[in-house]
Amino acid sequence: MFLGYAVFSVVHEYLYSGSTGLVTSNVGNFTANVASTIACTWSNFAVNITFGAPGASLTQGTSYNASQNYNYSNGPLGNGSAVNGSLYNVTAASTNTVRVNITVKGEDLYESVGLNVLRITNVTWGSNVTFANGTYPGVTTADNMTYPGLPLNYTFDNMHKVASLLTVGSTAWYRFWLNVTNTLPAGLYIGNYTMQCTDSGTPA
């Protein structure tokens, strides 16, 4: 009985102690709707890849550069000025709240008239997150934007990312190459590739 009264007294005192002298007033509320965002921007050339010289026919048994692989002649692409830089690039938005991973996949190229197929694995790629041309004078880091590169897969290649943990406002450059096989019949082949930007799980 006594113990019960003691517990009640303590609880009552704890709950209602504010009324014994401490006065508080509620004058306003803070409301903050925190939103996370993820966005990437690709260069115009990145969605319009053509191999070889514009309008030129490709020869069997030959490998070709994508038309803008080396077309950035000279300018501030990447750290310092780049010579023969790629015009294919993707930039993580400066408003991103996370670092992003960028992966790529492709679909077979089908003949525009006819049934022949050029397998997407004949298209290869390479990327660099520091230099638009993959190399830079005086820098000895490995050049990963040179032929033959990695073949495009049918699913997003998480083993080989275009860019990992790309920080806000940073750019990744990439190049494509096409291997025209000896047995491929002549024709115009059209396909599609997809590059995807995802949350890396690491804050920006």
Next chain:
Amino acid sequence: MNNYSAKKGRSHFQRFFLITCLLSIALLPVALADIGVGLSPAKRIYNVEGGQVVDDTYTVYNTGDGDLLASISADGVIAQFVTIDASSLLVKPEPNPHTLPIKNGQTFHVRYKIPTGWSPQTYTGNIVASGGRAPGSTLGGSVSVAMQVEIYAKPTRYFWNRITPNQWMLIGGVLIFIVLFFGSRRYMKKRGIHLRFIRDRR
């Protein structure tokens, strides 16, 4: 006269130069239009109960230079039980330079019907916004941004809610069979027809 001609000639040149400059400026955004796509939020984690329906709203926005026709889809395990109210949305570009908050984004609604379950489950997947593909190119590019979705589902609280529609159909079928069997047996018994299982003694 010569001075006049010279003046007139320079005027033509200036006009030509001006028109060329204006045309270049007018065509520049078209020729160099970047394509960008964004999603908000970047990631969503839900802690729910099996059988629960979760509704949410996300925003797709455009960090490129021109209008974007964004296709919205889902992939991964969540694709089995997610419905999206818009398959594609026309999104105006964000003001340049792009800053938050998002001004021209388009919202879309997503509904997750979490499967009922007897044990804790984790479902993962992506909500993907994609756009782009220039016609006429050998290798057209599609660009996409994926927001990650993680759903941690606790076991369904009530026993009856754990039973899936297929299991309900099975239970219903068994009950109907029992009712029909015993009902018909009782009916036949009233009519004097007795059904009995007899062991063959041979």
